[in-house]
Amino acid sequence: MKLLVVGSGGREHAIAKKLLDSKGVSQVFVAPGNDGMTLDGLDVVDIGISEHSALIDFAKEQDIAWTFIGPDDALASGIVDDFEAAGLKAFGPKKVAAELEWSKDFAKSIMTKYSVPTARYETFSDFEAAKAYIIKEGAPIVVKADGLALGKGVVVAMTVDEAITAAHDMLLDNKFGDSGARVVIEEFLDGEEFSLFAFVNGEQFYIMPTAQDHKRAFDGDKGPNTGGMGAYAPVTHLSPSVVETAIDTIIKPVLEGMISEGRPYLGVLYAGLILTADGPKVIEFNSRFGDPETQVILPRLTSDFAQNITDILDGVTPDIKWAEKGVTLGVVVASEGYPLQYEKGVQLPQKTTGDITTYYAGAKFAEDSKRLLSDGGRVYMLVTTADDVATAQEIIYKKLKEQETTGLFYRLDIGSKAL
Ligand code: AMP
Ligand code: GLY
Numbered sequence: 001m002k003l004l005v006v007g008s009g010g011r012e013h014a015i016a017k018k019l020l021d022s023k024g025v026s027q028v029f030v031a032p033g034n035d036g037m038t039l040d041g042l043d044v045v046d047i048g049i050s051e052h053s054a055l056i057d058f059a060k061e062q063d064i065a066w067t068f069i070g071p072d073d074a075l076a077s078g079i080v081d082d083f084e085a086a087g088l089k090a091f092g093p094k095k096v097a098a099e100l101e102w103s104k105d106f107a108k109s110i111m112t113k114y115s116v117p118t119a120r121y122e123t124f125s126d127f128e129a130a131k132a133y134i135i136k137e138g139a140p141i142v143v144k145a146d147g148l149a150l151g152k153g154v155v156v157a158m159t160v161d162e163a164i165t166a167a168h169d170m171l172l173d174n175k176f177g178d179s180g181a182r183v184v185i186e187e188f189l190d191g192e193e194f195s196l197f198a199f200v201n202g203e204q205f206y207i208m209p210t211a212q213d214h215k216r217a218f219d220g221d222k223g224p225n226t227g228g229m230g231a232y233a234p235v236t237h238l239s240p241s242v243v244e245t246a247i248d249t250i251i252k253p254v255l256e257g258m259i260s261e262g263r264p265y266l267g268v269l270y271a272g273l274i275l276t277a278d279g280p281k282v283i284e285f286n287s288r289f290g291d292p293e294t295q296v297i298l299p300r301l302t303s304d305f306a307q308n309i310t311d312i313l314d315g316v317t318p319d320i321k322w323a324e325k326g327v328t329l330g331v332v333v334a335s336e337g338y339p340l341q342y343e344k345g346v347q348l349p350q351k352t353t354g355d356i357t358t359y360y361a362g363a364k365f366a367e368d369s370k371r372l373l374s375d376g377g378r379v380y381m382l383v384t385t386a387d388d389v390a391t392a393q394e395i396i397y398k399k400l401k402e403q404e405t406t407g408l409f410y411r412l413d414i415g416s417k418a419l
Contacts, residue, residue, distance in 0.1 A: 002027045003306065004059055006049050006079065007070025008034050010332070010361035010381050011291035015068055016042045017359075018298045022306030029062065031055060036360020036372055036380065039351050049074040052082040059088050066091060066313055069267070075287050076102035076148060080267075091309055092267040097258060098287035100265075104184045105146050107285050114257035116250050118282040121186035130167040133185055134160055140188035143167050145176040154225065156188065191276040192417070193283065194235050195293050196246055198271075199320070201312050202264045203255055206320050209234035209300055210243060211293040212417065217339060219413045226339045227378055230414030232329040232389060233296045237418055238275070246273060246280045254285070266312075295359045295383050296328040323385070327418075329392035330359070330383035331400065333410045338377035346374040346407035356399055357383045379408060389415040 001024055005016040012030055017040050020028040030037055033044030047054045049071055059067055069079055069092035078095035092098070099106045111118045123146070124130035134141060143166040145153030153176045157163035163185070169175040170183050197208040211233035217223035250271055258265045270286035270293075289297075298305070303321040311318035335342035344362075351358045351372075362376020382399055386392035393415055400410060 001025055001065040001306070002029070002062055004028075004045075004055070004062070004064045004067040005030045005033075005070060006055065006067060006074055008032050008049075008361075009070070009291050010359040010378065011289050011294040012070040013037050013040070013042075013359040013361070014295040014298045015070060015289065016040075017357075018301065018305045019068070019309075022304045025306045029058075029064070031058065034360050034363050034375065035365045036348075036351075036358070036363035039360075049079070050077060052077075052079055055079070056083060056086045056088060059083070060086070065089070066309070068092070068309065070288060072098070072101050072148060072286060072288050075267075089313055091313060093265050093287045094263075096263045097265045097267075099263070100254075100258070100269075100285040101287040102148050103146055104144050104284070105182060107282075108184060108186075110254060110257050110261070111282060114253045116253050116257075116282060117279065119186040119189050121184050123182055123184050124167070125171065125182045127167060127171040130171060130183060130185060131164050134163045134167065137185075137187070139163060142186045142188055143170070144184045144186065145170050146182035146184055147176075147178060189274045189276050189281055189283070191274045192238075193272065193274050194238060195290055196243065196251070196271045196273055197289065197293065197297065198251055198269050199308070199312055199318070200255060200265050200267060200269050201315060202259060202266070204312075204317070205251060205255060205269070206312075206318065207243070207247060207251070208297050209322055210238055211235065211290070211297055212415075213290060213293055214411060214414055217334075217411075219411050224339055226334070228290070228292045228332065229334065229411045230329075230331045230381075231290075231292045231296045232327055232392070232415045232418065233293065233300060234327065235418065236327065242275060242280055246271065250280065250282060291361075292330055292332055292378075292381055295381050296330045299328050299357065299383060299385060326385050326387050327389050327392055327415075328383060328385040329389060329396060329415050330381045331396050331410050331414045332361075332378050332381045333400070333405060333408050334378050335362075335374055335376070336407050336409050338409075342377060343407065344373070344375050346379075347404075348372040348374060348380065349403035349405070352382060352399060355384050356395065359383060374408065389418045
């Protein structure tokens with residue numbers, strides 16, 4: 001069977017590579033993908049994620065069994081609805097279900113209605129009202145653009161002034177475009193963050209190992225927020241009861257709520273959680289796999305990934321199995337300057353072999369050769385599995401030291417919170 005993955009980053013590389021390793025899968029296309037993926041035998045197709053009809057035509061021509069949708073913006077624009085209307089299967093939520101990610105206000109209202117623990121909040125489109133609320137609540141306080149802002153629309157304000165400036169930027173200065181036409185202002189939650197993912201079909205869900213992302217650009221969680229600079233799974237220092245509580249108080253009620261709302265969920269549900277003194281609470285829901293969490297979760301899947309997804313799509317109970325031992329850890333290598341301004345075209349080191357996997361996010365062949373050059377903010381990620389976090393760090397950081405990474409940078413403390 002032939003499969004298609006939509007998206008171009010490290011997440012899609014990990015999804016596509018795992019699918020190609022599955023029995024009965026002869027070919028995996030990635031649209032638009034990136035050239036680094038071809039080193040793993042994946043076929044990249046030059047069609048963008050917003051070109052739904054071109055993607056549908058391609059899937060029909062190639063007799064694709066089903067398509068896995070990676071990115072949030074594709075889901076928010078209704079790509080799954082369009083595939084289904086064309087009689088094609090796609091793994092991901094429809095637009096009305098993906099609203100859990102593309103509108104923070106919607107997500108908050110669902111959480112309130114179905115008693116899912118999350119930060120107290122109010123939504124505003126009027127700046128003066130927002131300002132009055134911030135002054136009343138005091139700092140620290142969190143200001144969020146309502147819509148998709150590629151991870152940049154969140155300001156964790158330590159002072160009232162900072163929060164007012166953020167609300168001003170979003171509501172009056174239009175800094176985040178339409179996504180900031182409304183803002184959600186919420187209570188600051190204190191605690192350790194972790195990500196919990198599940199494969200979902202309606203009420204049925206299958207939890208994956210917990211993972212922890214590192215969102216800030218620099219060591220010690222300093223610097224600007226990024227898409228994510230590294231991750232590891234599972235988060236072994238979280239007690240199993242935390243995960244049980246999260247399943248009972250968060251995953252189950254939100255999925256039942258989505259059914260009651262007439263928006264049954266299919267695909268990967270990503271709960272961004274924070275472990276507060278009162279138990280796990282939701283920071284956000286995403287309607288897709290995380291990047292870079294996917295690159296450390298999927299290598300731990302020991303069952304047949306393509307068969308698992310086929311079963312979930314068919315409403316059959318999948319036989320999903322995960323590695324029980326060890327930890328999988330990965331460090332993202334990004335362009336110097338990311339997430340702000342950065343240069344492209346830096347020559348990349350050789351793809352790793354053996355125990356270290358390279359997942360490419362922004363990589364492109366030089367025009368005259370098959371030398372890989374950097375072509376994005378996040379460029380590639382090295383991932384390995386070892387007995388424990390310290391050993392995995394040793395393996396990855398030794399390899400990174402050997403690599404020529406001029407013009408690129410990476411964090412030196414991925415996983416250190418688990419030590
Ligand atoms: P988000 O885009 O919603 O994931 O937010 C980005 C980051 O902001 C999160 O990973 C948290 O570190 C932080 N954050 C968001 N909401 C809150 C909150 N209510 N309390 C504390 N930190 C938060
Ligand atoms: N790792 C953060 C995200 O995918 O949104």
